[in-house]
Amino acid sequence: MSQKNIVIIGGGISGLATAYSLEERAKRNGKSLFITILEKNNRVGGSILTERENGFIIEGGPDCFISEKPYALQLCKKLGIGDNLLCTNDEFRKTFVLWKGNLHELPEGVMLMIPTRIVPILKSSLISSLGKLRMAMELLIPKKKSQEDESLSEFVCRRLGKDVLDKIAEPLVAGIHAANPDTMSVKSTFPKFVQMEEEYGSLIRAMIAKKKMMNNSISETTQGYTMFMTLKNGLDELPVTIVKSLKTTKIIKDKEAVRVVKSPSKITTGESIYKILLKDGEGLDADAIVFATPSYETARLLSELDALISNQLDEIPYISTATVSLAYKKDAVSHPMNGFGFVVPKPEKRKIMAATWVSRKFSYRGPEDSFLIRCFVGGYYNEDLIFMDDEDMIKMVKGELKDIMGINADPILVRLYRWKKAMPQYTIGHDDRLTILNRMLSKEPGLFLTGSAYRGIGISGCINDADLTADAVIKHFYPAQ
Ligand SMILES: Cc1cc2nc3c(=O)[nH]c(=O)nc-3n(C[C@H](O)[C@H](O)[C@H](O)COP(=O)(O)OP(=O)(O)OC[C@H]3O[C@@H](n4cnc5c(N)ncnc54)[C@H](O)[C@@H]3O)c2cc1C
Numbered sequence: 001m002s003q004k005n006i007v008i009i010g011g012g013i014s015g016l017a018t019a020y021s022l023e024e025r026a027k028r029n030g031k032s033l034f035i036t037i038l039e040k041n042n043r044v045g046g047s048i049l050t051e052r053e054n055g056f057i058i059e060g061g062p063d064c065f066i067s068e069k070p071y072a073l074q075l076c077k078k079l080g081i082g083d084n085l086l087c088t089n090d091e092f093r094k095t096f097v098l099w100k101g102n103l104h105e106l107p108e109g110v111m112l113m114i115p116t117r118i119v120p121i122l123k124s125s126l127i128s129s130l131g132k133l134r135m136a137m138e139l140l141i142p143k144k145k146s147q148e149d150e151s152l153s154e155f156v157c158r159r160l161g162k163d164v165l166d167k168i169a170e171p172l173v174a175g176i177h178a179a180n181p182d183t184m185s186v187k188s189t190f191p192k193f194v195q196m197e198e199e200y201g202s203l204i205r206a207m208i209a210k211k212k213m214m215n216n217s218i219s220e221t222t223q224g225y226t227m228f229m230t231l232k233n234g235l236d237e238l239p240v241t242i243v244k245s246l247k248t249t250k251i252i253k254d255k256e257a258v259r260v261v262k263s264p265s266k267i268t269t270g271e272s273i274y275k276i277l278l279k280d281g282e283g284l285d286a287d288a289i290v291f292a293t294p295s296y297e298t299a300r301l302l303s304e305l306d307a308l309i310s311n312q313l314d315e316i317p318y319i320s321t322a323t324v325s326l327a328y329k330k331d332a333v334s335h336p337m338n339g340f341g342f343v344v345p346k347p348e349k350r351k352i353m354a355a356t357w358v359s360r361k362f363s364y365r366g367p368e369d370s371f372l373i374r375c376f377v378g379g380y381y382n383e384d385l386i387f388m389d390d391e392d393m394i395k396m397v398k399g400e401l402k403d404i405m406g407i408n409a410d411p412i413l414v415r416l417y418r419w420k421k422a423m424p425q426y427t428i429g430h431d432d433r434l435t436i437l438n439r440m441l442s443k444e445p446g447l448f449l450t451g452s453a454y455r456g457i458g459i460s461g462c463i464n465d466a467d468l469t470a471d472a473v474i475k476h477f478y479p480a481q
Contacts, residue, residue, distance in 0.1 A: 003032045003034050004034065004287045004477050005034045005285060006033055006034065006036070006288045006290065006473060007036045007037075007038060007276055007288075008038070008290040009037075009290070009291050009298075010037075010038075010046065010291065010297075011037050011044035011045070012045065012048070012292060012451070012462075013045070013046060013238065013239060013462050013466075014450045014462045014466050015037050015039070015044075015046075015292030016044060016242040017242065017462065017466035017467065018290050018469050019249040020075070020242050020246065021469075021470030021471070022035055022249075022470045022473060023035065023246060023247060023249060024470075025470055025474045031474070031477075034248070035248060035249040036249070036284070038255045038256075038257055038276070038278075039251065039252065039253045040256035040279075042253050042254050044243060044251065045236055045240075046239075047061035047062060047419065048235050048236055048238065048459070049417065050235055050236035050237075051415060052234065053415075054367075054413060055366055055367040056367070056370075057234045058325045058372070058374075059235055059323075059325075059358075059374070060323060060325075061417065061419060062459055063230060063356065063358070063361075063362075064229055064235070064362075065229055065230070065460050066227060066458060066460055067225040067226065069460035069461060071460045071463040071464040071467070072459050072463050073229060075238070075242075075463050076231070079238075079242065080241070081238070081241050084231045084232045084233060085225070085229055085232075086230050086362055086363065086364065087224075087225060087229060088226045088227070088340065089360060089361065092338060092339055093339075094338060094339035095172070095339055095342065096342035096343075097343055098342055098350065098404060099126055099345065099348070100348075101403075103342050105125075105126070105339070106126065106172070107120040107123070108120040109121070111211075113156065113160065113168045113169040113172065113173050114160070115207075116207045126167055127163055127164070131161060134161030134164075135160055135161060135163075135164060137161075138159050138202055138203060139202050139204055142201065143201045143202075144158070149186070149187045149430075149432075150185075150187075151182050151183060151185070151186065151428055152173065152174055152179075152182075152184040152185075152189065153169075153170075154186075155186040155194075156181070159203055165181065166345055167345055169181060170346055171343035171344055171345040171353070171354070173190070174380075175343050175344075175354055175379070177189065177423060178319045178321050178353065178378065178380060178423050179319065179379070179423075183428060184426065185427055185428045185430045188430035228361075233364075238459075255278055255280070256279040257277070257278060257293075259300075259301060259304055260302055260304075260305050260447075261304055261305055262274060263275040263285055273285060273286070273446075274286045274305075274446065274447070287446060288448065289446065290449075290450055291447070291449050292451050292466070294421065294422070294453060295314075295316040295318075295453035296314060298449060299311070299313035299314040302447075305444075306440070308440055312433065312437045313449075315433055316425070316430075316433070317424070318421035318423060318424050319378070319379060319383060319425055320378050320419060320420045320421055320422065320423075321376060321377065321422065322376075322377040322378050322385075322393065322419060323375070323419070324377060324393065324414065324415070325358070325374045325413075325415045325416075326372075326373050326397070326398070326414050327370050327371065327372045327413040328371050328373070328412065329369060329370055329409070329412060330371055332407075332409030333371055333407055335405040337359075338360075340360060340361040341356040341361065341373075342354065350400060350403075350404070351377065351399075352377055352397060353376040353378070353379045353381075354376045355375045355401070356373070358371075358372040358373060358374050359372045373401065375397045377393060377397065378419075380425075386418055386419075386420070394414055398411070423452075423457075426457065434455070445476060448469050448473055448476075450462070450469040455468075
């Protein structure tokens with residue numbers, strides 16, 4: 001069989017990890033693949049963007065990945081950068097929640113939103129007495145009978161009560177995704193919660209059992225790592241090292257795909273070969289295409305080839321956010337910052353969603369005499385704020401830090417990054433929409449979708465999905481493998 005021409009559109013972590021897995025599989029099976037990555041920007045990495053300035057390492061997009069899904073960890077090790085993996089500083093492992101204008105510590109032992117220890121909950125100033133009682137009742141609430149998808153709000157209210165929804169689940173759990181908990185699918189975004197209820201009849205019981213199991217047998221992959229991990233030199237070391245490791249893949253930057261059509265020369269021969277039309281007027285033939293682009297962008301690329309697939313892709317909503325990083329001299333900040341940062345529930349009506357005390361969460365993020373803080377703007381409830389001009393947004397963020405943390409000083413460094421439509425939302429019915437999409441795609445063999453819009457929102461999820469996608473591409477060409 002002749003050499004197969006695979007084009008990956010999008011050079012974010014999903015596109016790069018797909019190329020990496022394809023090369024790995026081709027080598028293992030003695031196959032020859034010709035892989036090209038098309039990236040519209042002049043750099044790869046997509047949302048992973050690290051800047052280094054005046055001794056600071058500033059993450060514009062993601063600042064870490066989770067170790068529970070071990071795929072990012074495993075990839076770092078395979079790439080030879082395992083020694084650069086950096087744990088969080090566990091002496092500061094506390095999160096605060098802004099409530100009625102004050103920062104309250106999230107009770108110790110609350111994992112995601114599920115309590116696993118009684119005493120810290122009883123002592124907590126965040127949860128009301130009634131809220132604590134309602135939380136405890138979770139142990140007695142029977143599991144849901146129907147398999148129907150439900151929103152995160154419905155799920156949390158049903159199991160743990162409204163206090164937990166308002167003060168923990170909405171700012172912490174939905175906040176990670178900048179999402180609206182009323183429309184967020186619990187089944188697609190947090191399948192583990194659904195599984196825990198199903199298996200144990202109670203989230204608290206499940207979490208306690210899980211904790212015990214983890215203590216008894218910490219898996220080899222995650223042993224020695226913290227829940228959130230990053231790379232000592234900055235997260236962009238991951239995409240940069242993938243690029244260095246690619247042997248046969250050709251990466252073309254500053255090349256934007258605008259449309260995908262059937263290659264005219266091949267229509268008569270019946271071969272499923274595609275042509276990618278580029279913004280500069282050129283075209284590229286492909287035997288298979290992996291779309292590692294945001295789903296709305298893939299919809300645009302496929303609009304002429306298959307309007308149904310394109311419309312289905314357009315059903316996946318996205319949210320815009322911005323991050324503003326500010327560095328201060330240590331002696332200019334009196335706040336103790338004794339944690340990883342804080343989240344802001346919606347009823348507080350503030351203009352930032354959350355702030356990470358970066359210098360506490362990770363070491364090596366800046367000079368010893370300074371603090372780096374990163375604030376999140378936008379998200380579902382305040383999306384318009386990301387369209388403010390730079391000066392106004394920075395002024396607004398400084399004002400928020402003054403109100404919440406009492407910081408009056410001028411920062412010594414400020415960096416702002418806007419992320420327009422960068423966070424996909426798995427809303428109710430997401431799984432069903434994917435099933436329909438996959439059925440439609442099966443009629444177009446040679447087209448593959450990967451990325452955060454489908455089966456895993458974070459970096460680790462994207463890396464796993466990229467690997468599964470590479471597997472599907474190989475099986476498409478070599479069914480016997
Ligand atoms: C502010 C922010 C904070 C986050 N924090 C975390 C975190 O802490 N931990 C975590 O695990 N995840 C986090 N995420 C999510 C994580 O960044 C994403 O899941 C992941 O980076 C998505 O990678 P991707 O390759 O699928 O998409 P992207 O990174 O969006 O890459 C898509 C690429 O396709 C290119 N492209 C688009 N259209 C075209 C075209 N027509 N032709 C050619 N190229 C095109 C783009 O330029 C881009 O490079 C965060 C995301 C954001 C925005």
